[in-house]
Amino acid sequence: MDPENGIHAAHTANGAHEAHAALEMQAPHGDAAAHDLEKGHSRKLKDATLSLSAQTVRVSLEWRQLNYSIVVKKGKGKAEEGKVTKRILKNLSGTVRAGTFVAIMGPTGSGKTSLLNALAGRLQRVGTLDGEILVNGKPRENTFKRITAYVMQDDVLYSSLTVQETLTTAALLRLPSKMSPQKKMERVDSIVSELGLGKARNTIIGNAFRRGVSGGERKRANIAVEMLSNPSMIFLDEPTSGLDSFQALNVMSSLGALADKGRTIISTIHQPRSSIYALFEDLLLLSEGEMIYFGPASQAVAYFDSKGLTCPQHFNPADFFMDKISLDSRDPEREKESTGRVKMLQAEWQKNLPEVTPAGADVTKGDLSKGLEDSSLGKYASSWILQFRVLLWRAFIQTSRDRLPLMIALVQSIVMSCIVGALFSTVGNDQKALQNRTGVIFFTTIFVAFNGVFQMITTFPVERAVIARERAANAYRVSAFYPAKVIAEWPLRVIATIIFVTVVYWIVGFQHDAGKFFRYLLIGIWEFTAMNGVGLLVSAIAPTPPVALALGPLVTVICMLFGGFYINLNSIPVALRWISNLSPIKWAFIGFSINELEGRSFSGCANVTESTCYSTGDKYLRYLSIEDYTVWESIGYQTIVMIGAHFLAYITLRYNRVRYQPLTAIKKKQ
């Protein structure tokens, strides 16, 4: 079957189906974002397949003498002085015409992702990139990012949102404010239709622990999010990784259809099956950072044939090329033979280069700003307040549906409060009771602290990948994201702390006074909120989730050490006292202790003269060196620590971001 006709036929059939499915779809309920969603859904799908290409400017891309190298090691001894530089991309030149579907193929480590990232402006600020990259004949500028999309290899999406909700939030955030909500929803519908996501529309994205859409649908949802801004050029890194061959064909067919509509598609791919290979218009083969072939995919077999490498009949050309351009290091003989072949192919390509990709050939000229839907826009498409509302809604939905972490915290609270209750229920009122009461108080501070930190370090580091992607696309400000996240999640996360503190307070038999109880509860809630900030700070600093999981307990234990229980606050060396002032555990311990012990009498000192006998709680507070504070002062200091922790977490999140090589300042090779 002609793959192109196949795609078109499937696409048209899908279009009708999606339109029908969209009309039947249930709109989620909730706040303003959801309201926008409902409006979008209740409308008639007048033009579900509204052509995105109508507004798309055609974009071509050229690159000349592109070199990318990184310093992998710096020598120590004199003989090794200087740097060891690894050349990842070597003198690459080429042109991608507007509206073509280009596949970048090559063995692992050949530089495919590096080239894709260099062209897309997503190469991290590691190493040196030089050469020339032109878009429609001109150097890239900031507009370039707004008319292009980049689809990462990993599908980083919120697992508990449905496909529809994922796309709706993305549309509300990324499309210009002056576009009406209805138009935004039309855009969502049209993309759902274009990418064949109709059936999956109301299914959650899912993850390894929770079944959601299929791998192919998740990949298409990922592509759909990036498609919302109606990009003229789409870069994709291994869009078929992790998919079975049928799903892979579906995804690649969808991309082929997008190219047919005038978009330029550049995608890396590992080893496509022959029906996927047939979808590519142009093929770029890389080996060891050098070009082996770049031209029509249909002529690649003939090109290899002309170099003495004949592809057997009925053999997948992609497999054949990979066999011929990979280095085989299984034994020295094979390595020598394969190295010689790759070098020959690299040299042959260099000879052909001026003829095959003449500078400026087939280059589309055109003003990129014509591809912008709102050229007056600043860095962000939507206003701060809309971003805040949408992110608040999303954070609430994600957290309330992601029940496992909440359930774990809840079960921990119930189990631990029962154990603590059983252990301390006969705590009494004698001298031993003093030790027992302060023991249970300190244990409460520790439990609440771990609860606050763990709920963040087990969820937020994973979420950071999504945030990184969204920030790279300038979807929203961190100043909108951070408060929305904290405010939306807090009511759900704090429940475990409320249960623990309440049960322990009454089972142990702390003072039967409503005012005292509510102050005690407030101290616990405040400590939890402060430790939430510490958890977010740790997660924002940690480069990976495992680092966050290691760092979180470490920081909590330090807070514990300086908490005033293991070491008397006056015994802490003066130079280190500032650390204890930063510990939410210390302020909670002080608040809890004063609230419970102040004004309370303890038996067992009638005939005792030793100063270690404490007839009143106030005496014991003096012994703990916390008699100078009041409950409200401890809450006040805790408030400062809480605000400080959240502020630092926000600042870290804001500035600890991936930095890319500049778009324009590529140095020309001398």
Ligand SMILES: Nc1ncnc2c1ncn2[C@@H]1O[C@H](COP(=O)(O)OP(=O)(O)OP(=O)(O)O)[C@@H](O)[C@H]1O
């Ligand atoms: N930041 C970096 N530090 C060190 N080496 C790097 C870095 N980035 C890329 N490389 C190296 O450059 C080479 C090309 O990497 P790249 O990811 O572009 O290859 P690839 O063809 O996409 O590989 P794969 O198919 O395995 O994803 C590899 O040897 C890789 O180890």
